[in-house]
Amino acid sequence: xxxxxxxxxxxxxANGKDAAHxxxxxxxxxxxxxxxxxxxxxxxxxFRQIMLMLGLDMEDDSLKGTPDRVAxxxxxxxxxxxxxxxxxxVTLFENxxxxxxxxxxxxxxxxxxxxxxxxxxxxKAHVAYFSSGKVIGLSKVNRLVQYYCQRPQVQERLxxxxxxxxxxxxxxxxxxxxxxxxxxCVAARGIRDIASTTRTSHYSGKFQNNAIKKExxxxxx
Numbered sequence: 211x212x213x214x215x216x217x218x219x220x221x222x223x224a225n226g227k228d229a230a231h232x233x234x235x236x237x238x239x240x241x242x243x244x245x246x247x248x249x250x251x252x253x254x255x256x257f258r259q260i261m262l263m264l265g266l267d268m269e270d271d272s273l274k275g276t277p278d279r280v281a282x283x284x285x286x287x288x289x290x291x292x293x294x295x296x297x298x299x300v301t302l303f304e305n306x307x308x309x310x311x312x313x314x315x316x317x318x319x320x321x322x323x324x325x326x327x328x329x330x331x332x333x334k335a336h337v338a339y340f341s342s343g344k345v346i347g348l349s350k351v352n353r354l355v356q357y358y359c360q361r362p363q364v365q366e367r368l369x370x371x372x373x374x375x376x377x378x379x380x381x382x383x384x385x386x387x388x389x390x391x392x393x394x395c396v397a398a399r400g401i402r403d404i405a406s407t408t409r410t411s412h413y414s415g416k417f418q419n420n421a422i423k424k425e426x427x428x429x430x431x
Contacts, residue, residue: 246285246293253281288323291360298353300379302344312422314338314429315351324395325362333391333407336430339376340384340416351376365391365410373412383415386426 244252258277261268268274290296315337322331335355358371373387390409397404416422 249285250278250281253284254278257281287360288321289361291357296360297357298350300346300350300354302346302379302381305341305343305345309341309345312338312340312426312429313345314426315348316430318352318355320355320359320368320389320391322359322363322365322368322391323361324393325364327395327399328362329394329398331359331363331365331368331391331393333389335372336386336388337372337376338386338417338426339380339382342380342382342384344380346379350379354379365389365393365408369410369412373414377414384417385412385414386417386423387412388430 254277257280258268261273261276266273316334318335318337320331320333320335323329324331337351337355354375355372358368358375369387369389372389373385376385376387377383388409388411390407392407396402396406413423417426
């Protein structure tokens with residue numbers, strides 16, 4: 211527990227191999243009972259300490275509001291996917307048109323955060339599936355991608371989480387997810403390679419067939 215201005219902020223460390231691969235469990239272990247307001251207060255407090263340790267003047271007009279701004283950004287924007295309540299509702303519709311070919315949503319914006327250095331991951335996701343008799347609104351695919359992006363991530367896990375969420379929502383194994391992204395933890399620090407990108411993929415069901423996989427990749431060129 212953390213006591214901040216008389217308020218108790220529940221904080222626990224996640225442990226165990228499963229926590230890193232199950233964000234819903236990770237959130238629960240870290241105190242899902244905390245409100246957004248209490249999280250913002252705690253994050254703001256500790257971010258201010260970081261800024262002070264860096265030698266920044268916290269009385270400067272440009273800096274004194276930064277801890278609150280960062281805390282709100284973390285909780286309400288770039289890490290809002292840590293809260294299962296923010297998961298987009300997915301409504302299924304009957305495939306009235308009996309469309310049984312591949313459906314592809316390409317160039318979905320990926321903006322996430324590397325969990326190793328808390329630097330941005332930026333790129334595109336391509337999602338494809340075959341209907342099992344049900345379809346979802348196209349924007350829901352984008353929203354699911356965004357939801358899983360909005361948390362500290364590694365690209366491999368992000369790819370699998372999107373695929374698993376779509377399989378569950380669509381009641382089908384016939385799902386493919388490809389992500390190509392630039393990692394600022396590579397571009398802005400360490401090796402400082404601004405040219406390289408990372409590509410990850412998931413192919414399941416029909417997409418394990420080489421001919422279908424080849425067709426998908428040709429569509430993405």
